[in-house]
Amino acid sequence: MRFSSALFRRACVPVLSLGLLSIGLAVPAANADTEPSTPAVDAPKSEASAVAEATATAQDVVVDAATSPTSKTTAHPDGTLSTTISNEPVRMKTGEGWTDISTDLVHATVDGVSVLKPENVPVDITVGKGGTSEIASLDDKKGHSITQSWPFGTLPVPVVEGNSATYRQVLPGVDLIQLVHKAGISQVLKIETAEAARDPRVAEMRIFLDSENLVVAQGADGELTGKGTDSGDVELHNTGGLWWDSSAQGATATDPGGQGVSRPFELSLRSEAGKQAQVFGMDEILDTAGLTFPVYVDPDWTFKQPSYVFVDTAYPGTSYWNGNLTDGRMHVGYLPTYWAPDGRTHLARSYFQFDTSYIVGKDILAARLNTVETWSSSCTPANVASWVTGDIGPGTTWNVQPGLIMQTDMGAVAKGYSTACPAGSVGFDLMAAKSILLNKTKWNVMLAAGNESDPLGWKKFQNTADITVTHNVAPNIPVFQSISDGRWFGTPWTDGSRIYTRDKTPSFTVQASDPDSYDGGTLTVQMSVWKNGVWQGADGNFSGVSPGGANVTWQDSPALADGSYTLRAIAKDKWGLTSPLMAVDFTVDTTAPSTPKITPITAPQATVPSYPNGVIGETLFSFKLSSTDAANKADGYIFAIQEGTAAAIYPADLLNCSHTRVREFVVVCPGYGQDTTITITALDEYTSLTVWAFDDAGNIAMPIKGAPAHVKFSVPALQTLPNTQTDFLELELSGAEWIPAKDITTSQCADGKPINAGTTADVLNFPTTGTYADTKAKAGSTVRRAIDPGDGFSVAAWVCPKTTTGLQPLISQLANSSTIAAALRFDGGTYHLGSRLSTGIEERVSTAQLAAGQWTYVTAVYDNINAQLRITTANANQVGDWTIAASPNATHVGTDATQPVRLGQGFAGQIYRPVMTQRVLSEASFGTIQTQYGTTRGLLK
Structure with a gap:
């Protein structure tokens, strides 16, 4: 068959901090939730x-x-x-x-201690309320935590505003400003004057660290990390200390101002008073000539999360990944030496990265990048271009930039210079790169100055951005449902399987659906038939098809000649988006195979095959079935076994290789043109075997090619029941009773005693449904069973039920105290034989409806060789035919020899001459076995 952020950045304003501690979560940002x-x-x-x-x-x-x-x-x-x-x-x-993250500080009590906490963030952050040396503590809720404390006494009560807590004059002329972020906290040390900077405590600035399940260490490059003692992974990462002064207009604790840029300084670790201390390299800062106070000092800890980076020619080998060595802003454009506080020339570009896995496979209708411009060199708009690029990462620097793939937009913007052009949102269209972005799990977008030599092009943006993508999913590939008069060859939808039809103008049904469009009437469906890549001149077009999963049927015209074809189908939504093409191969075949040939393998002894030494129900007879037409061979055969000499009548068009048994009809599928051998046994003195050949299209070798193949053979009926093989099991009565047949009145059974019941015969009477009788073991034996239902068996009795209500067991071979292995029952006017499989399912064959208060002779067999269940009835008014049910080749429940046969228990009425024997009996054999009874009371086995 062919079918066809940094995860946790410095808030929305730049966080320029003495120590931003971000406890990293052990999962990607997309899953970092509570x-x-x-x-x-x-x-x-x-x-x-x-x-x-x-x-x-x-x-x-x-x-x-x-x-x-x-x-x-x-x-x-x-x-x-x-x-x-x-x-x-x-x-x-x-x-x-889901709740929006909020970093606003609120009052809370933790372990009886009053603290400040952010309103709603994914990790556990507490901020000291003063009166102690505790600055802040952070816990990732996964066993990793760190606590910061002030080394110079207790802290004053802070002034709280939004996400900030300001501790004024923690040292003379020095404020400590804490800013809470989504998964961390910054401490900005504001040194107001040169005199304050000369304080030895400032010159030797440090913060004590107390960690749990973390090892804070310093790498060879000066980087500080906090590695989990359980995970071995870096949970905290220090990206280096930053500082800036107030030489740029508008510098604050959260922003170095206008054209201001942050500069690095070194951090180190040492032990002090039994604690670990993070030591600031203040000499680098305080020895800088021409400082403009106040000066802001900010070492930065963060959790690594791929989301943004900028690159800068001033430091071409430096990685600014996720805010490393930055003030939390993204830089774009040209900053000349005479404007830069560090005296270097800067040319910067900024990159954002987005996890777009959810929109993979969608049809993109619109896509736009949105961010906030926080500062520009003037209110004169200058061009900024958006580009789709290759992947960014921690190794992205000016010297190692991703490849530029396509420019998507250019816009002249100027926001954040003054009140005349305040900071605000800007957007960039990404649709020019639609074909490139489709099916990518990450989008990388760069912002760069339109003119990278224009000082007025120097701009700053928030390090947060988002993309809004409007999308539509293509309709699903149409699903093939059916073809009129269609049949499968092989296992459907597997390699080598084929669909056949006998219909020259077949009807095709496919199902159309659209995973994201449910407003009704939005799909159109087209079907067509092709042969060897050539359109066959007709197609079906349907509009207004419900996208929720609707079936569409089309009848092909004109008629198709015998041969192989392909059905094609596509669906289109109202946006014009087309599904993948469905292509299903099928074959038109209207020619039936010829009548098959039956060859007996066991040689017969007469023209009409006769087997005088055979035994009904036991002797095996084998026949070879074969095709007789080399040009049109059969793919399979249907055969039927029935008593008598007449051929069976075909059971209508309902059998194929997937539907292998109905009543006496059995399907065998050896493969195209191959012979097969079947093994059966006789049902009666005369048994008929009828065989039809068929092909995968369902064409039968009858009536198109004439009569089916038919043979009959004979086995002597009486030889099936030698007298020496009969035996009786006596019954142990539990409420049941033996009564003379001559004493049965028409008030008990409308027709009195059973047919041919003599004057000395006894009948087993069950006065109520709670009475029963079990077979007993003979002296010196433990055998109580009559049959092992795993093999073929027969059961019979004359039965006269009082009522037709409910299920009434008659003769049951128990498997154990709670399970019946096989039983003859009366159920609502219908006699049936049931035999239980090892799977717990019961196979059953039933007769037609009969009346209560009437003697009926019921005979039934389980023919394990021919895999049939058969049952028939007779009474004073009629003699029935065998009713046959198929039995699969499955294991039937067996029973050990100690398990009894139970008569009654649920049945009210009479039973006469019960039989249960490990033989498959014919009609004549059932009659013969009745003569074995005489006056004996018991179950004949």
């Missing part, structure tokens, strides 16, 4: 259900199931969706569901 404390009552809204609700209500609906810390998808009434993806987490999951 699990709900209680399970949600309703399942998250799926994309399909959200689109359905949006189109029904004409309102946008959020796709809850697609929400993550960095991504949010909304379904629109027109059937499209928009996904907004941030380069860092913007929400987290709580017990109440």
Whole structure:
């Protein structure tokens, strides 16, 4: 068959801190959330259900199931969706569901201690409220924590505003400003005057660190890391100390101002008073000529998360990955030496990275990058270009930049210079690179100055950005459902399987659906038939097809000649997006194979095959079935075994290689043109074997090619029941009773005693449904069973039920105290034989409806060789034919010799001459066995 952020940046304003500590989570940002404390009552809204609700209500609906810390998808009434993806987490999951992250400080009590905490962040952060030396503590809720403390006494009560806590005059002329972020905290040391800078405590600035399940160490390059003692991974990462002065206009504790840039200084570790101390290389700062106070000092700890980076010619080998050595802003454009506080020429470009795995496979209708411009060199707009680039990473520097793939937009902007052009949002269209961005799990977008030699092009942007992508998913590939009069050869949808049809103008049914468009009437479907790549002159076009999964049926015309073809189908949505092409091969075949040939393998002894030494139900007879037409051979054969000499009548068009048994009809599929051998046994004195040949299209070698193949053979009936093989098991009565047949009145059974019951015969009477009788073991023996139902057996009795209500067991071979292995029963006017499989399923064959209060002779067999269950009945008014049910080649429940046969228990009425024997008996044999009874009371086995 062919078918065809830094995860946790310095808030929304630059965080220029004495020590930003970000306890890193051990999962990517997209999963860095807090699990709900209680399970949600309703399942998250799926994309399909959200689109359905949006189109029904004409309102946008959020796709809850697609929400993550960095991504949010909304379904629109027109059937499209928009996904907004941030380069860092913007929400987290709580017990109440998804909540926006908030770093605003609120009062809280932790272990009886009053502290400040951010309102809603993914990690556990506490900020000291003064009166102690504790600065802050951070815990990732996974066993890794660190606590900072002030080495110069107690801290004053802070002034709290938003996410900041300012401790004034922690040393003369020095303020400590703490700023809480999404997974960390910054401490900005503000040194107000040169006199304050000369304080020895400032010159030897340090902070004590107390860690749990973390080892804080210094690398050869001066980098500080906190590695988990359990995980062995770096959970905290120090990207280096930063500082800036107030030489640029507008410098604050959170921003070096206008054209200001931050500069690095060294950090180191040492032990002091039994504690680990983070030591600041203050000499580098305080020895700088021409400082403009106040000076801000900020070493930076952060959790590594791929989201942004900028590159700068002033430091061409330096990585600014996720804010490393930056003030939290992204730089773009040209900054000449005479403007730069560090006296260097800068040319910068900024990159953002987004996890776009959710929109892989979607058809993009619109895509836009949005961020905030925080500063420009003037209010005169200068061009900024957006580019799609290769991947960025920790190794991205000016010297090692990703390749530029395509420019997508150019816009002249100027925001953040003054109140005349305040900071604000800017956006860049990404659609020019649609073909490049499709199916990418990460998008990398660069912002660069339109003119990289123009000083007015120097700009700063937030290190947070998002992309909004409006998308639509192509319709699903149509699903083949059926072809009229179609049949499979082989296992459907596997290599080598084929579909055949006898219909020259077949009808085809396919199912069309669209995973993201549920507003109804949005799909069109086209079907066509091709042969060897050539269109066959007709196709079916359907519009207004419901995209929720609708079946479309098309009848091909004109008629197709015998041969192989391909059905093609496509679906298109209202946006013009087309599904993949469905291509299903099929074959038209209207020619039946010829009548097969039957060859007896066991040589017969007469023209009409006769086997005088055979035994009905036991002797095996083998026949070879073969094709007789070399040009049109059979793929399989259907045969039927029935008593008598007449050929069987074909059971209608319902058998194939996947549907192998119905009643006496059996399918064998040896493969195209191959012979096969079947082994059967006789059903009666005369047995007929009827065989049809068929092909994979379902063409039968009859009536198109004439009569089916038919043979009959004979086996002497009486030889099946030698008298020496009969035996009786006596019965142990539990409420049942023996009564003379002559005493049975018409009030008990409408027709009195059973047919041919003599005046001395006894009948087993069951006065109520709770009475029964079990077979007993003979003296010196433990054998109580009559049969092992795993092999072929027969059961018979004259039965007269009082009522036709409910299930009434008559003769049951027990497997154990709670399981019946095989049973003859009366059920609502129908006699049936049931035999239990080892799987627990019971196979059954039933007769037609009969009346209560009437004697009926019931005979039934399980023919394990021919895999049939058979049952028939006779009474004073009629003699029935065998009713046959197929029995698969499965294991039937067996039983050990100590298990009894139970008569009754649930049955009310009479049973006369019960039989259960390990033989497959014919009609004549059942009659013969009745003569073995005489006046004996018991079960004949």
